[in-house]
Amino acid sequence: MRPLTEVETKTFFEKLAKYIGRNITHLIDRGDDTYCFRLHRDRVYYVSESVMRKATSVGRDQLISLGICFGKFTKTGKFRMHVTCLDYIAQYAKHKVWIKPNGEMPFLYGNHVVKAHIGRVTEDTPEHQGVIVYSMTDVPLGFGVTARSTSDTRKMEPTAIVVFHQADIGEYLRQEDTLF
Amino acid sequence: MVSAKKGAAKPASPQKNNKRKVASSKDVTSKKVKVAAGKGNKKAAKPSSDDSEEDDESWAYGAMSGSDSEVEEQDDEFVSAEEGSDIEVGALDDDFLGDEFAGSDEEGKTAMFGSDDEQEGEGEEDEEDIFASDSEESDDDDDMEAKSRKLDAAKLAEAEEAEAELQTNIMLENDKYVLPGDDHEILQSTDLQVVQARIQEIVRVLNNFREMREGNRSRNDYISQLLKDLCLYYGYNDYLMEKLFYIFPVSEAIEFFEANEVPRPITIRTNTLKTRRRELAQSLINRGVNLDPVGKWSKVGLQVFDSPVPIGATPEYLAGHYMLQAASSFLPVMALAPQEHERVLDMASAPGGKSTYIAALLKNTGMVFANDANKDRTKSLVANIHRLGVKNAVVCNYDGREFPGVIGGFDRVLLDAPCSGTGVISKDASVKTNKSEQDFQMLSQLQKQLILAAIDSVDASSKTGGYIVYSTCSVTVDENEDVVNYALKKRPNVKLVSTGLDFGKEGFTRFREKVFHPSISLTRRYYPHMHNMDGFYVAKFKKVSNKIPKKNEDTADPDEEEEFTPITEDSGKRSRGAKKAKAAAEKPEEAEKISFNADEDEELIRASQAKLLQTQKGIKLRPKKTAASSKD
Numbered sequence: 001m002r003p004l005t006e007v008e009t010k011t012f013f014e015k016l017a018k019y020i021g022r023n024i025t026h027l028i029d030r031g032d033d034t035y036c037f038r039l040h041r042d043r044v045y046y047v048s049e050s051v052m053r054k055a056t057s058v059g060r061d062q063l064i065s066l067g068i069c070f071g072k073f074t075k076t077g078k079f080r081m082h083v084t085c086l087d088y089i090a091q092y093a094k095h096k097v098w099i100k101p102n103g104e105m106p107f108l109y110g111n112h113v114v115k116a117h118i119g120r121v122t123e124d125t126p127e128h129q130g131v132i133v134y135s136m137t138d139v140p141l142g143f144g145v146t147a148r149s150t151s152d153t154r155k156m157e158p159t160a161i162v163v164f165h166q167a168d169i170g171e172y173l174r175q176e177d178t179l180f
Numbered sequence: 181m182v183s184a185k186k187g188a189a190k191p192a193s194p195q196k197n198n199k200r201k202v203a204s205s206k207d208v209t210s211k212k213v214k215v216a217a218g219k220g221n222k223k224a225a226k227p228s229s230d231d232s233e234e235d236d237e238s239w240a241y242g243a244m245s246g247s248d249s250e251v252e253e254q255d256d257e258f259v260s261a262e263e264g265s266d267i268e269v270g271a272l273d274d275d276f277l278g279d280e281f282a283g284s285d286e287e288g289k290t291a292m293f294g295s296d297d298e299q300e301g302e303g304e305e306d307e308e309d310i311f312a313s314d315s316e317e318s319d320d321d322d323d324m325e326a327k328s329r330k331l332d333a334a335k336l337a338e339a340e341e342a343e344a345e346l347q348t349n350i351m352l353e354n355d356k357y358v359l360p361g362d363d364h365e366i367l368q369s370t371d372l373q374v375v376q377a378r379i380q381e382i383v384r385v386l387n388n389f390r391e392m393r394e395g396n397r398s399r400n401d402y403i404s405q406l407l408k409d410l411c412l413y414y415g416y417n418d419y420l421m422e423k424l425f426y427i428f429p430v431s432e433a434i435e436f437f438e439a440n441e442v443p444r445p446i447t448i449r450t451n452t453l454k455t456r457r458r459e460l461a462q463s464l465i466n467r468g469v470n471l472d473p474v475g476k477w478s479k480v481g482l483q484v485f486d487s488p489v490p491i492g493a494t495p496e497y498l499a500g501h502y503m504l505q506a507a508s509s510f511l512p513v514m515a516l517a518p519q520e521h522e523r524v525l526d527m528a529s530a531p532g533g534k535s536t537y538i539a540a541l542l543k544n545t546g547m548v549f550a551n552d553a554n555k556d557r558t559k560s561l562v563a564n565i566h567r568l569g570v571k572n573a574v575v576c577n578y579d580g581r582e583f584p585g586v587i588g589g590f591d592r593v594l595l596d597a598p599c600s601g602t603g604v605i606s607k608d609a610s611v612k613t614n615k616s617e618q619d620f621q622m623l624s625q626l627q628k629q630l631i632l633a634a635i636d637s638v639d640a641s642s643k644t645g646g647y648i649v650y651s652t653c654s655v656t657v658d659e660n661e662d663v664v665n666y667a668l669k670k671r672p673n674v675k676l677v678s679t680g681l682d683f684g685k686e687g688f689t690r691f692r693e694k695v696f697h698p699s700i701s702l703t704r705r706y707y708p709h710m711h712n713m714d715g716f717y718v719a720k721f722k723k724v725s726n727k728i729p730k731k732n733e734d735t736a737d738p739d740e741e742e743e744f745t746p747i748t749e750d751s752g753k754r755s756r757g758a759k760k761a762k763a764a765a766e767k768p769e770e771a772e773k774i775s776f777n778a779d780e781d782e783e784l785i786r787a788s789q790a791k792l793l794q795t796q797k798g799i800k801l802r803p804k805k806t807a808a809s810s811k812d
Contacts, residue, residue: 047571048571048572050547051547051572051574054523054547054549054574054587055574057586057587058574058576058578058586058587059586061577062576062577062578062586063574063575063576063577064555064558064561064562064575064576064577065558065562065565065566065573065574065575066573066574066575067571067572067573067574068566068571069562069566084566087569087571104495105495108495108498135495137463139495139496139499139501140499141495141498141499169495169498169499169500169567170498172498172563172566172567173492173493173498176559176560176563177559179563180558180559180562180563180566
């Protein structure tokens with residue numbers, strides 16, 4: 001367990017900014033408690049400092065997880081967001097997509113979101129922008145990247161893909177073994 | 181006497197039809213009795229006549245003569261009796277008494293009473309009221325009365341008959357059940373229905389042993405046969421069957437085994453970090469799930485009856501709004517009752533049902549250390565912790581026994597110890613056959629080590645906490661009361677406190693040959709047949725000081741050393757040492773009463789161990805060397 005290096009921080013924040021933009025500052029400067037990002041076995045954990053201090057007494061081999069895992073660095077040095085961070089990025093999301101009940105299950109099985117399933121979209125979402133996917137009852141289901149801007153979407157066919165799937169809460173079941 | 185007079189009015193009317201006369205004459209004697217009672221010992225001058233009418237009249241006189249001033253005052257009421265119509269009766273009786281009778285006191289006095297009446301009269305005042313009310317009714321009612329009496333008699337006879345029948349039935353049931361002989365081939369070959377019938381018979385006999393035993397067969401004969409049959413019928417191995425059987429009274433044991441064949445209802449726990457029970461219930465009902473609150477004792481539990489969708493894969497489940505969790509595993513966390521801003525350790529936490537419940541009660545404040553010894557199982561633990569949005573958890577992979585060494589000073593510790601799973605046989609039937617004596621010894625030893633580690637990990641000076649909860653999903657005494665008793669003995673700085681759970685059976689303070697600390701009655705047991713949840717055991721300790729009083733050091737310490745040899749996979753198999761340790765642990769009273777002289781004993785121990793080694797391996801060792809080798 002160690003703090004992130006300069007390079008790691010840069011890659012990580014670049015990725016995170018795709019979803020929550022400048023709201024990253026809210027994650028770091030919190031009113032209630034000091035929180036920090038820690039790297040442990042390629043994974044980035046977001047955890048309060050008090051918890052982190054106590055966790056230092058746990059050996060490296062025995063420490064499995066602490067706080068919330070945001071994602072992991074791949075072997076090529078890129079950062080990949082995990083669905084586990086959904087709580088936080090949903091809280092600070094800038095662009096959102098709501099999908100209709102009939103589109104929930106296809107998305108939770110790992111499919112992209114097609115236009116027919118879209119219920120609502122944040123106005124003025126640009127192309128290739130990270131978005132959080134919600135159900136119509138405002139339950140965050142996962143996140144993805146827009147294929148087109150909102151204005152372009154209007155002209156598209158109902159079967160065309162609007163949001164590329166990145167992560168969804170179905171992965172808790174599908175990828176329990178590889179995710180953690 | 182007023183009532184007696186009222187009664188007198190009726191017979192006084194002279195023109196009755198025969199039937200009525202008969203009916204009324206029937207009453208006469210009894211009425212005479214009443215009058216006599218009122219009159220006391222007055223001698224009768226004139227014998228009562230046989231003629232019923234006369235008799236009636238004379239009786240009427242008697243009534244008046246017998247009565248004192250009270251009657252005289254009401255004489256005017258009698259006035260119309262003679263002239264009035266004979267048929268009118270009831271409420272109007274009084275008016276029908278004859279005019280002539282007025283002032284006929286004197287006559288009456290001389291008139292009436294048979295000596296026998298007087299005799300009968302003694303002490304019969306009780307009946308007065310009855311007769312009085314009878315006589316107030318109409319003569320038709322008298323008729324009815326007779327009929328109803330007949331009916332009553334018939335009914336009585338019927339009831340008697342029925343009872344007699346019942347008696348004969350009971351007699352039949354009381355027939356001695358003959359235990360089958362020791363012919364094993366016959367016993368083996370019998371089919372399950374026969375076995376079941378035999379089980380029922382034996383249970384019936386055992387429940388009323390004194391009367392229903394056959395000859396002088398001992399209770400043991402019956403029980404050993406019953407155990408054999410139960411093993412055959414329910415498919416347990418002999419060892420486990422015996423272990424479980426003696427926990428309960430006979431018929432309750434059967435209920436327990438029967439309950440183990442039936443699955444428990446599916447329950448879910450609302451994750452209060454993300455939603456509320458009402459909202460969750462609503463959204464699940466919208467998916468067609470049929471559910472109900474689990475009971476008054478839990479505010480977060482929901483019981484699922486049936487569901488058209490897999491309950492473990494709904495979007496709500498994936499979003500972490502609830503956790504699939506047995507009702508029984510709510511209990512230890514409720515007993516632990518963690519407070520906000522506390523640091524809590526869950527020593528054996530996978531798959532995280534209880535850990536996440538603790539975090540939910542902490543409302544994501546403080547922190548939860550979720551430990552599990554099995555690395556593979558930590559995956560599901562981490563998954564559940566993230567899914568349910570627990571942000572203050574640290575997951576680690578230690579053997580629980582290392583714990584105060586890794587990090588201590590917790591406010592509360594939950595130890596849901598690894599156990600034989602005899603409480604969850606309905607979930608995992610393999611327990612029935614694959615648990616042997618060795619497993620139980622190994623488990624209880626492990627549990628004893630874990631509970632000491634748990635107690636040592638707690639900070640007694642914590643402002644809000646200092647509590648330890650020990651729980652197992654097992655019903656055997658070895659893994660529950662015995663372990664708790666051991667902990668109380670080894671750590672005099674803890675005491676048992678109430679679990680705060682308002683239901684469940686009290687823990688045993690004595691079981692067969694063992695006697696436990698009386699405070700063990702504060703612990704709670706849960707049974708599948710009683711509470712419709714998995715078999716479970718919950719004990720809550722409060723640590724009062726961080727210092728372990730060294731009370732009986734010289735006796736305790738050698739024990740402890742032996743207890744603390746860490747069990748590895750292979751060392752579990754050599755259970756001899758464990759057996760010894762357990763035997764030592766099982767005799768707390770002896771250990772306390774008889775003080776050992778360690779120095780004296782050591783020589784003896786050495787000698788006997790040397791002897792043992794010599795006989796076993798055929799090698800010659802000098803006593804000193806033996807001592808050294810035995811210490812290793």
